[in-house]
Amino acid sequence: MIGARCPREAEVIRRGRVGRRPDEGSELADHLASCPACAETAALAAAFRAEREGACPEGHLPSAGLLWWKAELRRRHERARAATHPIVVACLAALVALLIAAAGLAARMAPEARGLLGRLAGAAPRSIPFPGLDLGLLGHPAILLAATAALVLAPVAVVLALSRD
């Protein structure tokens, strides 16, 4: 039965595959009687096939209809996910951009906001502790804090959106 111990091994297995024994007195039957390797192959193939037949009734097979229905559900779920993913990501990105722009505009355009920020920052240091570095409005601690938060939270939001099932 080993590898190419006998070149007719494949033929013996093929014959067994369709459940046919060689006819009595046929050339293959004579070969099986005279070739121990092929005889052993035939016996093992018969044992495997019997094992296959015997194993089948043990299975608790689901119905084909149930599997088809499950596959349909999966397909729908995947289509929905594929359709909504870019929308979710785009919404998050737009929201973050909007927040940053709004904060920047408010700080630049509205004197009231400047005053408010100034009052809010009254207790905080007036500038960031880097000598010689002038960031303009971004140098204000409140704005800097908001920009940092946006920069940190934006990738987190994107990661969360992409990993959500």
Next chain:
Amino acid sequence: MTVSEVDTLARAMAVPAAAALDEDAFRAFYERTARGLWAYLSRTSGSAEAADDLLQESYLRLLRCGVAFESEDHRRHYLFRIATNLALDRRRRPATLPLPEHEIAPPAAGPGDPAGLLALRADVRRALGRMKPRERAMLWLAYAEGSSHEEIGRVLGVRAAGVRVLLFRAKRRLRQLLGRGGGGRQR
């Protein structure tokens, strides 16, 4: 009707393979292949419960794959390949996993089982339980499914020449486990 008879009938009818299965075609394909696949999975994975899960997942993935199959056999090999990969992934951790004791119990006699075949079945089952999943898969495909080297290669993702060598080793190991020698290096 036995599994072999169903297979033989399906081959004889030369079932045309549609690129995409509709529900009726899937039902027919499932009827023709599910029991054989379950037997393959249960004997290569060593667990009836695992075979139940793997069988479902295999068909679900087949339905999702969107491959245009050339023939019924092509689709069947692809299904066995999916199942094999799932089973191997599941069993990546232990190199061998013995079949549970109840699985090793002597098989029930079938109507046409002579005593010698029954004993050999029990021996084969016990030996398979001590082999690696890949070896089990190869031997099962070769003997139980009657697959050629090329077909085994397609299922296991190995070239036919590689199958020849790996199958040779698996058979030698089977012989050793069956107490039939096989320590030689004949090829």
